[in-house]
Amino acid sequence: MTDREAWQQDVVARVRKLQKALQEQEIEGALLVQSADIFYYTGTFQNGHLYLPVEGEPIYLVRRSVERARATTLCGRVVKLQSFRQIPALLQEHGFKLPRTLGLELDILPVSYFLQYQKLFPHTQFRDVSPIIRRQRAVKSAYELELLRESGRRLDQMLAAVPGLVELGETEVALAGRLEGEARRLGHQGLVRFRGFNPDFFMGHFLTGPSAAEPSYFDGPVSGPGLDPSFAFGPSWRRLAENEPIYVDYAFAWRGYVTDATRVYVVGRLKPELERAHQVALEIQQALLEEIRPGKSPASLYELACRMSEKAGLKEYFQGWQQPVRFIGHGVGLELNDLPVLAPGVEEPLEAGMVIAIEPKFVFPGEGAVGIENTVVVTPSGARRLTNYPDAVQILSGRN
Template sequence: MPEELLQGEVYRRVQGLQRRLQAEGITAALLTQSADILYYSGTCQSGHLYIPAEGEPVFMVRRDYEQARLTAALKNVVPLRRFGEIPGILSGFGLPVPEVLGCECDVLPVSIYLRYQKLFPGTRFVDVSGFIRQQRAVKSPYEIEILAESGRRLDQMLATVPRVAEVGRTEVEMAGLLEGEARRLGHQGLVRFRGMNYDFFMGHLLTGPSGAAPSSFDGPVSGLGLDPSFAFGAGWRRLKADEPLYVDYGFAYRGYITDATRVFVIGELSGRLARAHAVALEIQAAVLEAVRPGVTGGALYELAVAMARKADLADNFQGWRQPVRFIGHGVGLELNELPVLAAGVEETLAPGMVFALEPKFVFPGEGAVGIENTVVVTANGVERLTNFPDGIYQLR
């Protein structure tokens, strides 16, 4: 991408945060989380990004300074040898000691927070993570263009499932082959997930009952993994005929993630699973039809729950032992961004928001079925970014 285009994009983001800081009476924000650094600088190097309410940001880079100097879209990029140099560096740029300093309190380690307090003993610290997440929820045309390409590559990835699926193969073998195809297509490997202990891999490929095995992951479907050390995703179970092959992956391209789920089968699914999948498609269609700027995430969730209840499938909707109470989540630089389509959410949708809608049904002892697609909110509704066919894909 041309350097001037990235610089313009980054400075629009910085200015958006600065307007919010000014409105809230916050002197500056001091950011260190990787996704936020990437969003407001254009690069992902380790350091501390100081964004004053007015004026030029200062990116103090621990490592690698030379890479940051070459790739950051900001003017003030300096090396940081020791943590204690931060106040002196800021003073050298004519920036006063902040009276009120904003931090990413949702993800900032307490140890770093306490060190910030020692550096600025007279400063009042506030949480600006909500402002950042709200700003990042609405994507620019530049971001939507990258997300659209991410979605196209995710479609290509799903199209390779028939080549890797085979009765008798283990989940982890099929997952490895599929993930190799993803890397060949340009998947960056890392799927960022905001929050503590939200360990996440590229996605999960699960067979039959594995799709109904709940674990610590906060989603409708999880899988037990290879062992309890990381209870997530593909395990050692082998694919059988006439059972669901559940494939749920994100595709991370140039930092931006799209998310999709499809169900495949070698043979034919039972009537109950096939019917539940058909209901999931009906829920998807109804929710997407209802999406408009101004509608709340809570209203869309209640619409989906009502349809599951009407189909007499409420007990299996979004999980079975501990069902989650959401049907959609924002995506972007991280997999769990705003907006959230969940119970009680009063925040409204706006044009430019991008989310993954995932109505699913889980049956203990049988597996999981359902659908997931990434969409962008427009002035009149939605536009899909993932377009691999939605129906149950019969392999052979």
């Protein structure tokens, strides 16, 4: 079987699984527009609307590029769409009855689209299918897991390139540019998908010293100052100095699939309290790796990490300074914020095939951030790492 044949088989199975879920929920069809969801159910993405009936073959109504969509779609018919107004007529023209209940991605769908759909389907009841889709996507197939393994291998290579790129006195943004160039050479697709409204996100963080403790909008332990207030995220114009943490947190996107990892480097030596905090983060990571398995409650894993940080006397620095995030891990896959989330109140148990980035971190005001992040897959026997670059703080020479 060729790679394309295996991929097509996987995509068709995803469509059939969604159709079964729609049938169970008494939803007659789903109309999808979000890029990750369309890619998941077709194997491609172009500008259009994907209609998945509860039974039968999907139809992909494409505005542009129809030719590209026809060449790359792995499941369903591709039909040219010129305007929103054509959607009902095209569905009927290709043998579909207009659905009485229609699923939409209501977590991300623009209001302007929703209002259009209301006009086009005046007798239709709309239902939110985003939870169904996100739960399905949380459990990866064997084909997806192999793509994620390759993504993790390439992320390891990216992290291994950091020592040769670091230069004392250089700006964070210049150092980030060197590393991001290496990522592109390794096959990083550039885009890291992040679900939500205003999720403004770039490839990751290359932060030095107190930059990693700078508060901002991003829902993560570390945000970074950015270059200016228009995008207060990631590296700044600050220059690297000796004996301060170099915080490197990047996602690697390979053929659509994302892995995520963080490492800490230093030119010289970290302060003892930062070294100790990093060691505690490694201990928390190890405890989580030993506990992750099918059936485990995500909330219990978060609580375990919190207890360990408190026992170490580091609670006030754990997962962010003053505004800590309330999670210790997040799903990854087609999006950087896939399900599940290892957070309080999340009791739906882990399943084999879920892929999670676990990230115990400590942020010290005026000093920076330390900690670890690795992507793991939940297997029937426990957690297996997909990112394997050494976890210890890396001591660098800092060429001049």
